Amino acid sequence: MKKCPRCGYENPDNAEFCEKCHYPLFEIRSLSITEVTETKERLKILVFYYLLFASIFYIISILGFSIFPQYMSIINAIATIFLSLAIYESKAKWYYYFVNLSSLGLFLISKQPLVGYVIFSFSGIIISDYMRVIYNIEKDEIFRISFLILTIGYLGGLLFTILYNMIIAGYLVAVIESAKRIMEKGKAKNNLSSSKD
Numbered sequence: 001m002k003k004c005p006r007c008g009y010e011n012p013d014n015a016e017f018c019e020k021c022h023y024p025l026f027e028i029r030s031l032s033i034t035e036v037t038e039t040k041e042r043l044k045i046l047v048f049y050y051l052l053f054a055s056i057f058y059i060i061s062i063l064g065f066s067i068f069p070q071y072m073s074i075i076n077a078i079a080t081i082f083l084s085l086a087i088y089e090s091k092a093k094w095y096y097y098f099v100n101l102s103s104l105g106l107f108l109i110s111k112q113p114l115v116g117y118v119i120f121s122f123s124g125i126i127i128s129d130y131m132r133v134i135y136n137i138e139k140d141e142i143f144r145i146s147f148l149i150l151t152i153g154y155l156g157g158l159l160f161t162i163l164y165n166m167i168i169a170g171y172l173v174a175v176i177e178s179a180k181r182i183m184e185k186g187k188a189k190n191n192l193s194s195s196k197d
Contacts, residue, residue, distance in 0.1 A: 050086035
């Protein structure tokens with residue numbers, strides 16, 4: 001028999017709730033502070049891995065406008081997948097739509113240049129705002145700088161195509177800072193593991 005800790009009623013062994021007062025008779029496992037912290041750190045590391053690869057492929061994709069246009073859509077699709085994964089890990093779900101819209105814009109540039117550039121630029125401005133989400137996670141001004149450079153690049157690109165090259169600088173900042181964060185978190189994790197031993 002299971003005795004209810006609240007009212008003292010004797011319940012059958014298989015009861016999950018007290019038959020008299022409905023108090024739960026099963027144990028609820030609580031996560032320790034260490035487990036919660038480790039989960040948050042793991043999520044942060046994944047965000048930066050995905051952001052790193054997304055930024056690298058976006059840089060290649062922008063360079064591909066003139067170097068290898070036939071592979072541009074494929075490279076942009078890979079960048080989109082990595083950025084979508086970063087967004088998923090950051091819980092910033094509504095950015096998904098603009099990542100896919102940006103890819104559509106890039107695809108349309110070869111068929112309907114004006115429409116393609118407008119969609120690509122508008123979506124790009126919204127996507128660059130994602131760097132503010134990363135700033136909120138890490139409180140690192142570098143991601144704000146990346147956001148500003150990307151915004152100027154996407155806006156300026158509407159007027160002068162050459163200004164799209166600024167986007168490369170914006171993503172390059174994200175690459176450098178993401179790589180730095182991954183290394184820092186890797187070292188912190190190793191230090192945590194060695195201190196437990």
